[in-house]
Amino acid sequence: MTAADRPVGEKRTVRVEVDRDACCGSGNCVLTAPEVFTQDDADGLVLLLAAAPPVGNAELVRRAADLCPAGAIRVV
Template sequence: MRISVDRSACCGAGNCVLLAPDVFDQGEDDGVVVLLAAAPAPEHEAAAREAAAVCPTSAITVREDVSRDA
């Protein structure tokens, strides 16, 4: 799994941080998403998928076809 974020699309809702705090954070000044783990540990993958699914602006992209070592 590989995660990417489009910071310019982020509206700062914070759902991603609530669902997957080990993968996402928010900037202190603007509230925009900060990606903490582009290749999250297996125990955080389900939460990262859910965060991407509920993102109101689709700013989070999850690619399943990429291994953690890539």
């Protein structure tokens, strides 16, 4: 099912994966979706708070992935 096939207003759940080895610690993900991402206090790298974020956060998660300069966030 594509976005065009979904009824208007239907929210889709997404799955998120992060690659800490690729992360550069910019923090864009945390600023964009703080319910889903945080940064490790020790090294500043991304930490995933929710691999399956709450419904309604899908667009924010996609935006965080798009804003990641290292491409360390994958939305599936």
